[in-house]
Amino acid sequence: MDKFAPSLPEQPPAHDQLEFFIEQARKAGPVRTAVVHPVDKNSLLGAIEAAELGLIEPLLVGPEHKIRAAADIEGVDLSPYQIISTEHSHMAAERACELVRAAEVEAMMKGSLGTSELLAAIIHKTKGIRTERRLSHVWVFDIPNYHKPLVITDAAINVAPDLLTKRDILQNAINFCHALGNPMPKVAILAAVEKVKPGMQSTIDAACLCKMADRGQLTGAIIDGPLAFDNAISLQAALDKHIDSPVSGEADILLAPDLESANMIAKQLIYLAGAKSAGLAVGAKVPIILTSRAEGTLGRLASCAMASHMVHHPEQIS
Numbered sequence: 001m002d003k004f005a006p007s008l009p010e011q012p013p014a015h016d017q018l019e020f021f022i023e024q025a026r027k028a029g030p031v032r033t034a035v036v037h038p039v040d041k042n043s044l045l046g047a048i049e050a051a052e053l054g055l056i057e058p059l060l061v062g063p064e065h066k067i068r069a070a071a072d073i074e075g076v077d078l079s080p081y082q083i084i085s086t087e088h089s090h091m092a093a094e095r096a097c098e099l100v101r102a103a104e105v106e107a108m109m110k111g112s113l114g115t116s117e118l119l120a121a122i123i124h125k126t127k128g129i130r131t132e133r134r135l136s137h138v139w140v141f142d143i144p145n146y147h148k149p150l151v152i153t154d155a156a157i158n159v160a161p162d163l164l165t166k167r168d169i170l171q172n173a174i175n176f177c178h179a180l181g182n183p184m185p186k187v188a189i190l191a192a193v194e195k196v197k198p199g200m201q202s203t204i205d206a207a208c209l210c211k212m213a214d215r216g217q218l219t220g221a222i223i224d225g226p227l228a229f230d231n232a233i234s235l236q237a238a239l240d241k242h243i244d245s246p247v248s249g250e251a252d253i254l255l256a257p258d259l260e261s262a263n264m265i266a267k268q269l270i271y272l273a274g275a276k277s278a279g280l281a282v283g284a285k286v287p288i289i290l291t292s293r294a295e296g297t298l299g300r301l302a303s304c305a306m307a308s309h310m311v312h313h314p315e316q317i318s
Helices: 017-028 041-052 064-074 089-101 115-122 163-179 201-214 229-233 235-240 259-272 297-312
Strands: 031-036 056-062 082-085 107-110 136-142 150-153 186-190 222-227 253-255 276-282
Touching: 017 136, 017 276, 017 297, 031 041, 031 089, 031 297, 041 056, 041 064, 041 107, 041 297, 056 064, 056 089, 056 107, 056 297, 064 082, 089 107, 089 115, 107 115, 107 297, 136 163, 136 259, 150 163, 150 259, 163 186, 163 201, 163 253, 163 276, 163 297, 186 201, 186 229, 201 222, 222 229, 229 235, 259 276, 276 297
Parallel strands: 031 056, 031 107, 056 082, 150 253, 186 222, 186 253
Antiparallel strands: 136 150, 136 276
């Protein structure tokens, strides 16, 4: 039986949220994970650290001689871990997808290969692991002056999403929050202004998404928009602008207009506001641990923990 509470998981604290999710995942037990092309220090040590903490059971997929060479340099004992040897990184990505399709792994972790190379294998029409929804990225933040986890999407995969892609991005993020134990997340659909403006596509998309939620085309969340960043995050800012919204000051998810704006918001939170973060690609058959090459230990471990929550709550993400 899963050690996660099946219906009402314990809620994260106001701070040290990533540490909370890591501890919850440790209680649930390791998730069998294909680590794709772990041939450098960061990707190999990230997988081994997560394994030693009990978050994942790694299958190291890639050129065996390169994996062992990286392990020798770092003094890592690979005897406890299975290595699935491939000729190169592209083949490693394809082999990892095969393991997913065969139900031999429950998650995938990016190693030392380009994100585009990994995603190309994941979304392949016949050999990939795509679902009926578009693949997207969720970035979870523990922000010092915000009272709960904040998810920003999509900052890494969909560059200029149209309305239907935004619907998939948003439903993916909603389902992700369900897996973390939030049964009804509050969503702010961001734009530069709060009113619908014919000359600003982001405001039109926001209005359409809200109506789609009314019609059941988006489910499982309280959604409002367009909202500017200030009145999404601050109730006082919303009151000052005479905006009556159930989301203002309580947003769990920020849906940005495009990848560039989402990425800028996310990086500013990290480098100017001291936020801690973890990220996943979602919308595939398994969660994809998709950490940046600059990601620190906490972010890597927390990303593994997020994947664990999704694996142990499959009823929440169907």
